[in-house]
Amino acid sequence: MTSSWLHQHDSNSVVIFRALQLGDMLCAVPALRALRAAMPRARISLVGLPWADQFANRFRRYIDEFIAFPGHEAFPEQAARLDQLHDFYAGMRARRFDLALQMHGNGQYSNAVVRAFGARAMAGFGAVAGGEDECLIRFPETGAEPLRLLELTTGLGAPACGPQLEFPITEADERELEASGVTRALAPGSYVCIHPGARSADKCWPAARFAAVADQLAIGPGLTTVLTGSPAEAPLTAAVGRLMRRAPVDAAGPLSIGAMAALMSHARLLICNDTGVSHIAAGLGLRSVVIFSKADIRRWAPLDQQLHRCLWDPFGEQAQTVIDQARALLMLR
Template identity: 50%
Template sequence: MTAPSLLAALAPRRIVVFRALQLGDMLCAVPALRALRDAAPDAHIALIGLPWAHAFVDRYADLVDELIVFPGAVGFPEQAESDDGLPAFFSQMRARRFDLAIQLHGSGGVANELLQQLGARANAGFLQPDEAHRHGCFIDWPDELPEPERYLALTSALGAPATDRRLSFPLTARDHDEFAELRAKHGIEVQRLVLIHPGAQLPSRRWPAERFAAVADGLAAAGWQIAITGTAAEAPLTCAVLGAMSAPALHLAGATSLGGLAALVAQAQLVVCNDTGISHIAAAMATASVVVASGSDTRRWAPLDHARHRVLADYPPCRPCMFRDCPYGHPCAMNISVEHVAETARDQLAQVAGAHPGTPGALHVCIDSPSFEELHHAT
């Protein structure tokens, strides 16, 4: 007779998940959170995450009930590395008497040490190769799997098998309204819209701005409407792309919320970007993309649909990269040519149903477009 899973044995009413990471990382955990919710539909599921994740919990309210802000700790570089807030944090967590604490943050080690301080009845997570056995449901870190599949391996071991392996990013009425306003203000023509997103959190993950500009110019010359996207903080970078272009383009850096950006991605014909959060949004929106992956572990982070999302990468000996700024001349980025990216972008656009370029070099050509109501209905 098969032994019951940990979830079945515990029947947990209070679950806490530790994953204090940025947007792209959180999107990759959505299938695992979905599987957990399906297996424990009545449980209260709390996320220990970064302060920005209030927006994540609001958007995924069907999967997560609460955000508990992680105060930061030594060994967790996503915030200031200080243990000063941990004693009060651990005291508060132990008082919550969670039935199950799940470590979805990473491969184990220091993250597991933190997990055990939460005082839950049972723990689950990953073990590094040299890490001693821990009580609970811990599996070896599945280094060979893509990022979303790693966390599904753990939820499956817990007794929560995958019900849907796809990424998702649910759009709200506010997101749709924001896109409608953006479209009206900037004259966005969705049938020929291509987004150029040159930003990434780390400089070592960025393809050069002038190369993005050259690709954008080539696509504009073929009749595609170019929009440059990014956060307000990335305006110097997006302006560098715009300034290096000879063709006109829409400059939308800082013009959208995260939800508005996702709605924009959903309507675009193609996204050209670095290996960063927007590549995961494109995967969630099923929008074709060309991803220049500099430094990152493409086996881990590349979208699973290799036809819809083309990842271009070079593999010098220093990859995967552990640096914020490359000390070696950035060969993984410099060895990806403008011609390669441009050709791949053209190939992707040729396969998108409903994509129609307009007059070469024109920012606005006023081709017949469906109404926003039709677009809203289609999404």
């Protein structure tokens, strides 16, 4: 392999496989940015979980097309729709992609998925290449997720375009937020967002701890607390609100991810569990305190440790530390 492997292959059509959730996809944005810089005229398609159609639309600078993945028995992110797999793979092979890129883990199961796309060449993470038109790079066992993915793109010859995350806010996001009425009494910079939910309940810091932190922060600078979450998390935000001495604005409900991000973009601070919104905050440049309880903090913590304060607290014992870190971030200029 040479440092210009990408340029040795005529890749007018590229398909990327990364069928993961929001935070994982946002961590891939620096690698997608590097690929677009390396292949500015290529048509780049993304194969991902069905929800990621909205991710592809938001990052149209880097992705031209989205293709929904029916699932795989080895991947826990979605139930595999086995009745759709035959037609899915047949359709992928009929496309005759020039290049397929595997960006879904270490390749143990995902390389077989990507080989079945039938592209002329394949690259990605893995240990043993299957032929001369394959370039596999060993999956890094350490480092932050965006940096691991950049090792793949730079190893293939893409230029270094920086590790920073992005989350572009659209006019449609702002219109949806305004129409919701959530911000009617909220001036930009006058509130702190608290996001108490996570995809997995065992990653959630206790509701009482979030309530105690919110009450303490409201005492000093007089900030309003805004609770965010999906419709499924509305019972959790309601529980946090009931435990607070000062009533919050409860914004959990039918806001899209984009409108919720627009709400966060006008906040002073975000406090959350280790979940996808922490990566939204990193993309927005929004100060945050992120509480970890399960995941590898070295892999999933945002890169800017000055702007984003991360701590390990699986038993809900560090409320005062969260308050101290939040106050320190609020004082930053």
